[in-house]
Amino acid sequence: MQPLPRILTDSLRPDRLDIAIVTETYPPEINGVANTMRYLAQGLSQRGHRILLIRPRQRTEPPQPEAIAIVHFPVPGLPLPGYRGLRFGLPVYWRLRRLWCRVTPTLIYIATQGPLGHAALAAARALNIPTVTGFHTQFHQYSQHYGLALLTRPITAALRHFHNRSDVTLVPTAALQGQLSTAGFRNVQVFGRGVDVARFSPAWRDPQLRRSWGCDEETLVVLFVGRLAAEKNLTLARATFRAILAERPEARFVLVGDGPERERLRRECPEFICPGAKVGEELSAHYACGDLFLFPSLTETFGNVVTEAMASGLPVIAFDDAAAHTYIAPWQNGVTVPVGDGAAFIAASRQLAGDGARLRQMGQAARRTAEGIRWDPVLGTLEERLHEVLRRRRATAAGQRSPVLASAQCPRYPER
Numbered sequence: 311m312q313p314l315p316r317i318l319t320d321s322l323r324p325d326r327l328d329i330a331i332v333t334e335t336y337p338p339e340i341n342g343v344a345n346t347m348r349y350l351a352q353g354l355s356q357r358g359h360r361i362l363l364i365r366p367r368q369r370t371e372p373p374q375p376e377a378i379a380i381v382h383f384p385v386p387g388l389p390l391p392g393y394r395g396l397r398f399g400l401p402v403y404w405r406l407r408r409l410w411c412r413v414t415p416t417l418i419y420i421a422t423q424g425p426l427g428h429a430a431l432a433a434a435r436a437l438n439i440p441t442v443t444g445f446h447t448q449f450h451q452y453s454q455h456y457g458l459a460l461l462t463r464p465i466t467a468a469l470r471h472f473h474n475r476s477d478v479t480l481v482p483t484a485a486l487q488g489q490l491s492t493a494g495f496r497n498v499q500v501f502g503r504g505v506d507v508a509r510f511s512p513a514w515r516d517p518q519l520r521r522s523w524g525c526d527e528e529t530l531v532v533l534f535v536g537r538l539a540a541e542k543n544l545t546l547a548r549a550t551f552r553a554i555l556a557e558r559p560e561a562r563f564v565l566v567g568d569g570p571e572r573e574r575l576r577r578e579c580p581e582f583i584c585p586g587a588k589v590g591e592e593l594s595a596h597y598a599c600g601d602l603f604l605f606p607s608l609t610e611t612f613g614n615v616v617t618e619a620m621a622s623g624l625p626v627i628a629f630d631d632a633a634a635h636t637y638i639a640p641w642q643n644g645v646t647v648p649v650g651d652g653a654a655f656i657a658a659s660r661q662l663a664g665d666g667a668r669l670r671q672m673g674q675a676a677r678r679t680a681e682g683i684r685w686d687p688v689l690g691t692l693e694e695r696l697h698e699v700l701r702r703r704r705a706t707a708a709g710q711r712s713p714v715l716a717s718a719q720c721p722r723y724p725e726r
Contacts, residue, residue: 326358326359326360327359327360327415327416327417327696327700328359328360328362328413328414328415328416328417329354329359329360329361329362329415329416329417329418329419329696330361330362330363330364330410330415330417330418330419330430331347331350331351331361331362331363331364331418331419331421332364332365332418332419332420332421332422332426332427332430333347333363333364333365333420333421333422334365334366334387334397334398334399334421334422334424334426334427335347335365335397335422336348336363336365336368337589338368338370338589339368339397340568340587340589341537342446342612342613342614342615343421343422343446345614346421346446346503346614347421349504349506349685350419350689350692351363351380352380353685353686353689354689354692354693355379355380357689357693359379360379361379361380361381362380362381362383362413362415363380363381363382363383364383364385364399364406364426364430365382365383365384365385365399365426366384366385366386366387366397366398366399366400366426367384367385367386367387367397368384368387368397369397383409385399385400385402385405385406385426386399386400386402387399387400387426388400398424398425398426399424399425399426399427399429400425400426400429401425401426401428401429402426402429403429403432403433406429406430406433407433407436407437410433410434410437410439411437414437414439415439416440416700417439417440417441417442417696417699417700418430418434418439418440418441418442419441419442419443419444419696420434420441420442420443420444420476421443421444421446422444422446423443423468423469423472427443427472428472431443431472431475431476435475440477440699440700440703441475441476441477442476442477442478442479442480442695442696442699443472443473443476443478443479443480444479444480444481444501445469445473445479445480445481445486445490445495445498445611446482446611446612466493469495470493470494470495473490473495473496473498474494474495474496474497476497477497477699477702477703478497478498478499478695478698478699479495479496479497479498479499480498480499480500480501480692480695481498481499481500481501481611482500482501482502482503482611482612482632482633483500483502483612483632483633483635483636484500485631485632485635485636486611486632487499487500499695500691501688501691501692501695502688502691503612503614503617503633503683503688504617504683504684504685504686504687504688504689505614505617505618505620505621505680505683505684505685506621506685507621507680507681507683507684509594510594510597510598510618510619510621510622510680511594511598511621511622511623511677512598512622512623512673512677513598514591514594514595514597514598514622515595515598515599515623516595516598516599519595519596519599520599523562523564523583523599524562525562528560529560529561529562530554530558530560530561530562530601530602530663530666530669531561531562531564531599531600531601531602532551532554532561532562532563532564532600532601532602532603532604532663533564533565533566533596533597533599533600533601533602533603533604533619533624534547534563534564534565534566534567534603534604534605535565535566535567535593535596535597535603535615535618535619536566536567536605536607536615537567537568537569538565538567538568538569538570538571538572538575538584539569539570539571540570540571541607541609542569542571542606542607542609543606543607543608544565544571544575544606546606546652546655546656547565547604547606548575548579549652549656550604550606550627550655550656550659550660551563551582551604553656553657553659553660554659554660554663556660557660557663557664558663558664561663562581562583563579563581563582563583564582564583564584564585564596564599564600565582565583565584566585566586566587566588566593566596567586567587568586568587572584572586594622597618597619597622597624598622598623600619600622600624601624601669601673602624602625602627602659602662602663602669603615603616603619603624603625603626603627604626604627604659605619605626605627605628605629605634606628606629606652606655607628607629608629608631608649608650610631610632610633611632612632612633613628613632613633613634614633616628616632616633616634616637616638617633617637617680617683619676620637620638620643620644620676620677620679620680621676621677621680621681621683622677623673623674623676623677624673624676625643625644625645625662625669625672625673625675625676626638626644626645626676627644627645627646627647627655627658627659627662628644628645628646628647629646629647629648629649629650629651629655630646630647630648630649631649634646637679637680637683639675639679641672642672642675643672643675643676643678643679644672644676645658645659645662
């Protein structure tokens with residue numbers, strides 16, 4: 311057993327929480343869930359909560375944070391098949407149960423539904439610890455892009471069973487809340503997303519980087535950022551760029567990211583610029599050096615890249631879903647088209663690419679919209695959701711003795 315994290319044994323102010331966050335992905339891994347978990351953990355810590363971050367041990371362990379109250383508790387993991395650089399956690403049920411018997415968190419947030427997430431939920435229920443699950447990935451939709459469409463219903467049923475065993479399931483948009491509620495998911499509430507408008511900003515635009523792509527300021531740079539994989543609908547992205555070339559023959563297409571489709575793209579489309587995955591200031595510069603952002607994905611739970619592109623001053627063309635549905639005002643700060651209408655996607659992209667003045671105006675409007683999508687109010691709403699879970703638990707406990715609590719084999723800290 312690893313040493314107890316002392317940070318969770320110190321006394322807290324009455325309105326502060328001990329929160330265990332369980333996630334099977336976290337930076338330096340590169341994906342939307344990992345980035346969201348970083349903002350969530352760091353943001354809640356900066357707001358005074360004590361965070362125990364439980365995640366798979368990574369090949370290169372990140373340095374422990376110093377200025378914020380986050381304790382990392384790495385557990386064994388294995389590489390995720392087909393996702394180079396990502397790992398999933400092993401189902402360490404007894405390790406988690408022993409840990410939470412010795413230092414019991416006020417509440418547990420489970421972000422992922424892999425083996426580690428299932429073990430965490432089972433251990434939390436055995437010890438009667440309140441749990442919140444996050445719905446971060448549309449696994450049931452992914453199956454349709456990998457020849458597994460027949461598994462969509464079983465996967466949906468498995469996800470529903472998992473989430474319905476927690477106190478609350480948090481989703482990023484009201485539209486997804488409605489979809490899951492209709493599908494039988496219970497206690498679904500909205501936890502939105504913010505965007506770091508300093509990290510993603512037009513100020514990061516770098517003429518030297520654009521020149522390395524063979525572009526000057528008059529060249530249209532069409533950008534895509536994300537995993538280069540089938541579920542991102544890259545076939546439509548390729549067709550869309552071909553159509554854009556009819557309007558802007560000098561345009562260049564830059565696809566930032568890694569994944570199983572990268573080598574095929576480089577082989578079949580050598581004129582495309584595929585610099586690989588980028589993080590930090592490099593990612594900021596790549597965003598800001600674009601002029602138009604294509605986002606043809608149909609499998610997004612939210613789509614953080616949409617708001618990151620908007621914050622970077624790029625108009626986004628996307629299907630009317632997830633973040634795009636929430637934040638894009640059509641033909642004002644970007645363009646949305648009916649979900650699944652590839653022809654409309656191509657037509658809108660071609661039309662906007664051919665109007666440079668409108669492109670710039672919409673990019674400026676996108677930036678203004680993003681400046682109102684900050685993380686602080688989002689985290690404030692999340693705090694309210696967590697406290698509401700605890701209030702409901704206390705009300706239930708006051709009405710009747712919990713049989714699960716009666717069977718737990720470890721002491722609980724007193725309510726704070």
